[in-house]
Amino acid sequence: MSPTPLLMIEDDARLAAMVRDYLAPSGFAVQHAGTGAAGLAKLGASPQGAEQAPQLIVLDLMLPDMDGLDICRRIRSLPGATAHTPILMLTAKGDPMDRVIGLEIGADDYLAKPFEPRELLARVRALLRRHAQSSTSLSTDEGTGSGHPPLHFGSLTIDRDARTVTVQGRSCELTSYQFDLLVTLAERAGRVLTREQIMEAVRGRELEAFDRSIDVHMGRIRAAIEADPKAPKRILTVRGVGYVFARQQD
Structure with a gap:
């Protein structure tokens, strides 16, 4: 079974490597983008429906080139299924308003730094499960005509x-x-x-x-x-x- 592809947009390379290594045994393949521009480029290059297209995005709020909130807005405005990809936003522990704004503009969940890798894994699994349940329910209704x-x-x-x-x-x-x-x-x-x-x-x-x-x-x-x-x-x-x-x- 192929690993589930995730995209992590995070400028801390060591943190990204830690997340990649921790999630790998649980069946996830983490792509890393160190800047907002690189992350958006990866999403734009992902063929719709292709296996390597990320199934979830872990997005840091503070990036060197772009604001994470702006990146979230841009992702939600992308064409096709990419716009509906679940987004888990990483925020600083002392910035509750940033978390509120992140949820308001389209993030599905947030996780405050520093975080326990186990909690990250739980949130990733929860978001993917909810997204899969919604997609399966919709496709079943369309296929049977019994909505x-x-x-x-x-x-x-x-x-x-x-x-x-x-x-x-x-x-x-x-x-x-x-x-x-x-x-x-x-x-x-x-x-x-x-x-x-x-x-x-x-x-x-x-x-x-x-x-x-x-x-x-x-x-x-x-x-x-x-x-x-x-x-x-x-x-x-x-x-x-x-x-x-x-x-x-x-």
Whole structure:
């Protein structure tokens, strides 16, 4: 079985070598790009559908030539399947706002430096599993013609087969993980869910249920679908418990 190709855009060559050596026994082949420009060049040169095209990108926020946030934006604007490649962003431990911004512009997860290689491996596996589950579900529905009917909540429409969200006909941009979170809540409208229940329903999460990144993702979802994200009417917070998707909307 061929190793799963990953791309690590990181200017610390020793760290990249450590990650490559640690992930190799687990079935991953890590390509390394020392600059943002080199990383984007590798992605642009990757043939669509080819085995060597990276299945996940580990992206450092601080690079010598480009800002990691800008690179993330550029990746999400690339044509074809590359734009949907899962992105794990590496951030400095003291910069929580950078993590928030990274998730808002399209990163699927973040990991603060310094990190334990074991945690990196867990996050990589979780992201790849979620991405594979989403792709398999969509291709199965297309092949059998037996998809799920869209979910309608007032002007909000969630198409689970096309994996699109619209409000009053306007497309809402969400990452794959954020879409899965929204569907998890919408399918259980009116039911209060804890963070643990949400993460278990989405699956593929091998990390602590108290990882606050889920709150950042919820904020991004609200920004996309709510008329006023600061006074949400669709996704409501239940203090000390979790979240609930309102049944009655606009």
